Amino acid sequence: MSRGSSASQDIATIPKRLPLWAAYYQLTRFHLLPAGADVVFWPCTWGLTMGAFAGGISARQLAVQTFLFLVGSTLRHSAACIWNDICDREYDRQVERTKSRPIASGLVSIPVAVSFSMLHVALCCLLLKLAGVDVLKVGLAGALAVDVPYPLMKRWTYWPQAVLGAAIALGIPVAWLSISGPQSPAVVIILSLGSICWTIFFDTIYACQDRRDDIKAGIRSTAVLFGDYIKPILTLFAIAFVACLGIAGYMNGHGLPYFLTTVLGTAAHLIWQLATVDFDNGRQCGNLFRANGHLGYLIWTGMLLDFAVTQE
DSSP states (O other): OTTTOOOTTOOSOOOTTSOHHHHHHHHTTGGGTTTTHHHHHHHHHHHHHHHHHHHTOOHHHHHHHHHHHHHHHHHHHHHHHHHHHHHTHHHHTTSTTTTTSTTTTTSSOHHHHHHHHHHHHHHHHHHHHHHOHHHHHHHHHHHHHHTTTHHHHHHHOSOHHHHHHHHHHTHHHHHHHHHHOSOOHHHHHHHHHHHHHHHHHHHHHHHGGGHHHHHHHTOOOHHHHHGGGHHHHHHHHHHHHHHHHHHHHHHTTOOHHIIIIIIIHHHHHHHHHHHHOOTTOHHHHHHHHHHHHHHHHHHHHHHHHHHHHHHO
16 A cells, blocks of 8 residues: 555556546546545445444444445545646656556646545545444544545654555444444454554555665565564564454454454454565465455354344
């Protein structure tokens, strides 16, 4: 998700003769769906489902809210990608994988891109408003605090992945608030911390695709910072993520389906990733990034199974 959270297929493939509509389509990363947008969406489902489990709402209400957050998180991801491309256009021109993105290649102008991004933001705000004024306030304030500065972080710190993690984890408190009100703050905080650890884990792997180019261009990231110690450090973040899932589930009163599927299933998936990853293989790093999008299904399944029990 470095430089706009797209998958490894996002290679410089936009010819100058490409129709303008296609350039805008690629600018939103819709051509790569669900990659990128899914890791923004999954924390929303965790907040919704665990909030529903605690709050005792109906399955229909949960389904409606999940659909709204699916649309909203997809739009938010696209808005963030456009903003990232605006801020990173000079860096993108120095990286082989990103140098022909629509803004970096000059196909889309900055004023038009800004307007296009704001359109996505306006639609996101409309969806949040449907969930309640308080939800809109929290979501908008959080997005301004983390979404806006995120693309600039790689200039100032080696931890842009942590800021991205905060941006993605924002979906948890916003979704929880939309479905059950300001309840269980400790669970929300722990689950959010786990989501941040997960983001650092998968986005560090993702950033390894460009590590050599990033070093030459002066771009900072955890992939550069961790160096030869990247696997043991990512192992610690993986352990922290699984621990947060376990603690949050225990505090929220979840049962066996959650711990077997969500907690142990996540542990097994992360062990597989760490055992197979080759940080010098860009294609494989891109594939593992997408695998974390698939991991979201597994995590959500355990939560849904527990929620289903409450509906019987």
